[in-house]
Amino acid sequence: MNISTKSGYVSIVGKTNAGKSTLLNNILGQKIAITSRKPQTTRHRFLGIKTINQCQIVFVDTPGFHTGQKRALNLHMNKIAVNSMKGVDIVLYVLDGLKWNDEDRAKVESIPADTIKILIINKIDKLNDKNMLLPFIEELNRQNSFDSIVPISALKNLGVDDLLCLIEENLPEGEHLYPKNQITNISEKFLASEIIREKCINRIGDELPYRISVTIENFNELENITHINSVIYVEKESQKGMLIGQSGSMLKSIGTSSRKELENLLDTKVMLKTWVKVKKGWSDNEALLPSLGYDLDK
Numbered sequence: 414m415n416i417s418t419k420s421g422y423v424s425i426v427g428k429t430n431a432g433k434s435t436l437l438n439n440i441l442g443q444k445i446a447i448t449s450r451k452p453q454t455t456r457h458r459f460l461g462i463k464t465i466n467q468c469q470i471v472f473v474d475t476p477g478f479h480t481g482q483k484r485a486l487n488l489h490m491n492k493i494a495v496n497s498m499k500g501v502d503i504v505l506y507v508l509d510g511l512k513w514n515d516e517d518r519a520k521v522e523s524i525p526a527d528t529i530k531i532l533i534i535n536k537i538d539k540l541n542d543k544n545m546l547l548p549f550i551e552e553l554n555r556q557n558s559f560d561s562i563v564p565i566s567a568l569k570n571l572g573v574d575d576l577l578c579l580i581e582e583n584l585p586e587g588e589h590l591y592p593k594n595q596i597t598n599i600s601e602k603f604l605a606s607e608i609i610r611e612k613c614i615n616r617i618g619d620e621l622p623y624r625i626s627v628t629i630e631n632f633n634e635l636e637n638i639t640h641i642n643s644v645i646y647v648e649k650e651s652q653k654g655m656l657i658g659q660s661g662s663m664l665k666s667i668g669t670s671s672r673k674e675l676e677n678l679l680d681t682k683v684m685l686k687t688w689v690k691v692k693k694g695w696s697d698n699e700a701l702l703p704s705l706g707y708d709l710d711k
């Protein structure tokens with residue numbers, strides 16, 4: 414019997430901090446994207462692949478839209494997000510609760526007409542007044558042309574299964590694009606750099622996360638242990654001091670918690686060495702971005 418297969422690309426876009434990466438991790442049942450309560454966490458576009466029987470959904474996680482910052486890195490991140498809405502089968506436009514404004518409307522209007530548009534109202538677990546939800550959905554339906562509007566909580570796993578069914582229904586017929594066991598296109602080396610960046614973001618003040626970039630200089634898998642050497646780049650000497658902390662305490666804490674998560678993830682012992690270096694003004698220097706892993710062609 415010839416059972417037809419379905420497959421397609423589904424971009425997860427929206428303002429920064431809406432919960433896009435949390436949603437992707439929840440759907441995959443595995444952490445491939447770092448998340449944080451601070452905005453602008455995701456800086457790259459990458460894939461999370463979910464194969465359910467005959468259906469293969471290729472999700473695209475993207476940096477969140479943000480305005481007011483004009484550094485080269487911010488411009489690059491916004492460009493990735495805009496481009497990620499093109500050439501896909503479905504766009505999931507994710508909102509942080511009931512926060513919707515003209516910027517969102519403009520972004521949604523720029524999605525190509527032949528793309529299925531699903532609006533996701535995320536974080537419904539923390540809505541103060543649940544009675545606001547229905548009128549909000551009705552109003553958005555009146556003003557826009559969404560194919561569907563779906564309230565969910567990515568964190569508490571509410572409504573996510575229904576969302577997956579809806580995506581499956583809307584996916585075109587087609588051959589699977591990736592092997593059925595593949596869940597992402599990112600390397601363990603890249604994920605290691607992201608995990609270290611996440612541990613930095615969680616431990617430092619509100620400004621420093623945007624001045625940090627992590628690279629992996631060596632990733633050597635031996636039989637019983639993986640050796641990883643990483644460099645955390647900052648923009649100024651004073652930031653280097655903050656990241657290292659008193660008697661190295663901050664860097665030690667970042668290193669220990671990164672190592673533990675990496676050991677879990679890679680299922681092996683990890684020897685992690687971390688250095689902090691200054692690359693003056695890297696986040697606003699287009700020429701330096703590629704050397705830190707930002708692919709400006711995207």
Ligand SMILES: Nc1nc2c(ncn2[C@@H]2O[C@H](COP(=O)(O)OP(=O)(O)OP(=O)(O)O)[C@@H](O)[C@H]2O)c(=O)[nH]1
Pocket residue numbers: 428429430431432433434435436447448449450451452453454455456475476477478535536537538539565566567568569
């Ligand atoms: N209460 C609640 N918090 C959520 C939910 N989904 C995500 N969050 C939180 O929202 C914050 C941002 O989540 P992320 O997944 O990093 O958001 P993002 O849209 O990927 O952010 P960027 O990568 O910066 O664009 C984190 O603190 C998450 O734990 C949800 O359904 N409910």
Ligand SMILES: [Mg+2]
Pocket residue numbers: 433434435446447448454455475476477
């Ligand atoms: Mg994200």
